[in-house]
Amino acid sequence: MDHAKSAARFAADEARTHWHDQALYSLRGKRDRAAATIPEWEQLRETAARVKEHTLSRLAEYLEEFERNARKNGIQVHWARDGEEHNAIVHGILARHGATRMVKSKSMLTEECHLNPYLEARGIEVVDTDLGERIVQLAEDPPSHIVVPAIHRKREEIGELFHRTIGTAAGLSDPKVLTEAARQHLRQKFMGAQAGLSGVNFAIAETGGFVVVTNEGNADMGTSLPPVHIACMGVEKVIPRARDLGVFLRLLARSATGQPVSSYTTHFHGPMRGGELHVVIVDNGRSQSLASEVFRRSLSCIRCGACLNTCPVYRRSGGYSYSYLIPGPIGSVLGPQRDPAAHASLPFASSLCGSCTDVCPVKIDLHHELYAFRQVLVEKGLVPLHKRIAMAILGSVLSRPWAYRLAGRLLRWIVPRLPRWLAYGPWNAWGKQRELPPMPKESFRDLVGKEPP
Amino acid sequence: MPKVGLFIPCYVDQLYPQVGLAALRVLRRLGLEVEYPQEQTCCGQPMANSGCATDAKPLADRFLRVFGHYDHVVAPSASCVSMVRNHYDPFLRGKAGFEHLKRSTFELCEYLTDVVKVGKVQGEFRRKVGLHQGCHGLRELRLARSSELVAPAFDKVRSLLSQLDGIEIVPLSRPDECCGFGGTFAVKEEAMSALMGRDRLADHLQAGAEVIAGADMSCLMHLEGLARRAGKPLQILHVAQILEQARLS
Numbered sequence: 001m002d003h004a005k006s007a008a009r010f011a012a013d014e015a016r017t018h019w020h021d022q023a024l025y026s027l028r029g030k031r032d033r034a035a036a037t038i039p040e041w042e043q044l045r046e047t048a049a050r051v052k053e054h055t056l057s058r059l060a061e062y063l064e065e066f067e068r069n070a071r072k073n074g075i076q077v078h079w080a081r082d083g084e085e086h087n088a089i090v091h092g093i094l095a096r097h098g099a100t101r102m103v104k105s106k107s108m109l110t111e112e113c114h115l116n117p118y119l120e121a122r123g124i125e126v127v128d129t130d131l132g133e134r135i136v137q138l139a140e141d142p143p144s145h146i147v148v149p150a151i152h153r154k155r156e157e158i159g160e161l162f163h164r165t166i167g168t169a170a171g172l173s174d175p176k177v178l179t180e181a182a183r184q185h186l187r188q189k190f191m192g193a194q195a196g197l198s199g200v201n202f203a204i205a206e207t208g209g210f211v212v213v214t215n216e217g218n219a220d221m222g223t224s225l226p227p228v229h230i231a232c233m234g235v236e237k238v239i240p241r242a243r244d245l246g247v248f249l250r251l252l253a254r255s256a257t258g259q260p261v262s263s264y265t266t267h268f269h270g271p272m273r274g275g276e277l278h279v280v281i282v283d284n285g286r287s288q289s290l291a292s293e294v295f296r297r298s299l300s301c302i303r304c305g306a307c308l309n310t311c312p313v314y315r316r317s318g319g320y321s322y323s324y325l326i327p328g329p330i331g332s333v334l335g336p337q338r339d340p341a342a343h344a345s346l347p348f349a350s351s352l353c354g355s356c357t358d359v360c361p362v363k364i365d366l367h368h369e370l371y372a373f374r375q376v377l378v379e380k381g382l383v384p385l386h387k388r389i390a391m392a393i394l395g396s397v398l399s400r401p402w403a404y405r406l407a408g409r410l411l412r413w414i415v416p417r418l419p420r421w422l423a424y425g426p427w428n429a430w431g432k433q434r435e436l437p438p439m440p441k442e443s444f445r446d447l448v449g450k451e452p453p
Numbered sequence: 454m455p456k457v458g459l460f461i462p463c464y465v466d467q468l469y470p471q472v473g474l475a476a477l478r479v480l481r482r483l484g485l486e487v488e489y490p491q492e493q494t495c496c497g498q499p500m501a502n503s504g505c506a507t508d509a510k511p512l513a514d515r516f517l518r519v520f521g522h523y524d525h526v527v528a529p530s531a532s533c534v535s536m537v538r539n540h541y542d543p544f545l546r547g548k549a550g551f552e553h554l555k556r557s558t559f560e561l562c563e564y565l566t567d568v569v570k571v572g573k574v575q576g577e578f579r580r581k582v583g584l585h586q587g588c589h590g591l592r593e594l595r596l597a598r599s600s601e602l603v604a605p606a607f608d609k610v611r612s613l614l615s616q617l618d619g620i621e622i623v624p625l626s627r628p629d630e631c632c633g634f635g636g637t638f639a640v641k642e643e644a645m646s647a648l649m650g651r652d653r654l655a656d657h658l659q660a661g662a663e664v665i666a667g668a669d670m671s672c673l674m675h676l677e678g679l680a681r682r683a684g685k686p687l688q689i690l691h692v693a694q695i696l697e698q699a700r701l702s
Contacts, residue, residue, distance in 0.1 A: 350635070371501075437674050444473035448477065
């Protein structure tokens with residue numbers, strides 16, 4: 001689906017679009033205020049970028065170091081080439097334990113691998129325990145944002161959804177009441193779970209441990225009650241040393257929500273007594289990205305969502321306008337790397353304003369990557385032919401001063417003489433909501449000679 | 454005395470000649486030797502921005518040929534300057550004169566503040582002005598500190614305008630949000646582009662702006678088109694048009 005079309009559909013409800021825009025812009029504001037409390041903020045970003053760059057330059061070594069140390073800690077490490085392998089590994093672990101009920105905290109990776117439908121088709125109940133994730137799961141929607149997955153839902157709609165799905169009273173809209181209802185509902189799921197799955201924010205090569213960050217403690221509850229904990233991570237989640245964590249943890253919550261630190265930062269260094277701890281390390285196309293000098297940097301992403309919150313297009317078009325499961329600027333760089341044809345409109349879903357680049361805590365030059373991907377898409381022939389022809393003609397006219405002068409003169413002569421219905425016909429996308437620029441009689445180059453030197 | 458090549462972007466040449474003339478007058482009144490080479494056309498940004506960089510290459514070559522021998526190249530358009538400075542590398546890397554060209558191509562305001570080192574701007578402009586930060590000026594040329602960064606605030610355009618007597622630069626609720634022009638984005642993503650622009654206009658209006666001023670005529674062309682369609686009482690001016698009334702020293 002073309003982003004421009006789905007964005008236009010979302011923005012057709014202007015009041016709701018402005019509500020969505022403002023909700024996310026206020027997150028950006030919180031981020032600004034939190035960042036401003038750290039005088040060395042820019043130095044932190046620079047350090048984080050360098051640590052990631054370094055790690056990516058010897059990723060295999062750090063992953064193997066992580067594996068060795070994790071095994072020493074009694075963690076069982078699995079490697080998955082792609083989403084299918086990842087799902088099969090997770091299912092294998094669950095099957096071995098005869099588990100049919102699993103709770104899961106937030107993990108974009110499992111979304112990417114379509115784990116939930118895979119397990120559900122095999123008779124396993126998967127319950128997302130992050131409140132926002134649970135809301136979208138009950139609504140049978142994908143997340144619309146990587147940190148606040150149900151940001152597109154108004155509280156009245158959530159009241160209605162809960163009434164329909166978990167049997168709360170009709171007409172609820174008080175966030176406290178709704179949260180309490182979800183809490184009671186989820187408590188039952190936690191108590192009954194036979195396994196818990198979490199994501200991984202940072203895996204530490206040096207210690208063989210990993211860190212999971214949440215605000216709701218749901219990852220902690222979900223992995224400490226059942227005897228089996230499965231943690232899934234992309235290969236890019238590894239960092240070299242425990243001390244590097246200080247850099248990323250200071251950046252992550254501030255960038256994401258403006259909190260100095262998230263409510264729960266949990267370090268896992270081995271299984272519970274009598275339990276099992278599994279880590280599944282997934283590639284799923286990441287080593288392809290690693291091979292690209294330009295797009296490699298997108299692997300530095302720590303999934304804070306700041307680029308979504310600041311993106312004037314994301315805020316006005318919503319997560320579902322993006323064809324890739326990760327929306328916004330980072331998704332528009334990641335999606336086309338996975339499947340350029342399916343996500344060919346995403347690099348164009350940006351005014352290239354660069355706010356994403358300046359807000360990114362690991363300094364991914366997102367708007368330059370979007371620009372670079374546009375070139376790749378044209379090279380691959382994935383941009384409509386009429387656009388490429390139009391640009392070739394424009395380029396050829398502009399390369400010849402006489403043709404350029406003639407074209408300009410014609411334009412300025414013809415446009416003012418056209419009847420309005422013709423000048424502003426359906427072919428004029430500019431003129432749908434905008435007046436055309438004035439068409440002066442003389443151009444600058446006509447007038448410049450008349451200026452006193 | 455440095456020789457200045459005046460680079461007037463294609464759409465300014467054809468659609469906003471008075472902006473080009475204002476830039477020329479500002480520079481000449483500072484006593485600079487300014488030339489406008491007639492063989493110039495366009496920097497190639499529309500093509501490159503659309504992914505058709507190969508169609509932009511001949512224009513990059515032309516730009517180097519036309520402007521390479523000037524001491525300085527100055528344009529009243531941040532976006533086009535950014536094209537030369539930040540996106541010409543793949544076309545011109547290693548070519549004789551390219552490094553000089555890249556270093557010596559300036560947006561008008563940064564040329565005034567950083568190279569000519571204009572200290573004083575004398576004149577008056579008794580209007581309430583909303584300052585539009587074009588994104589490429591802001592984040593590609595760093596004409597001001599962008600709101601995302603934790604760093605000391607500065608603003609080259611504001612530092613020039615704010616010296617005028619009677620001018621009131623109104624505070625916006627979102628100081629540097631994109632107006633949604635974005636080159637071909639303006640037509641490719643028409644709905645987004647227009648909504649972003651209307652939101653920007655609303656911010657300027659709630660702040661009490663009578664004039665919207667900026668260093669990038671492309672953003673202003675978009676905002677002007679929206680304001681005129683909506684019948685908003687806003688005057689849209691390029692910074693050069695305000696500065697040409699003043700005495701710079």
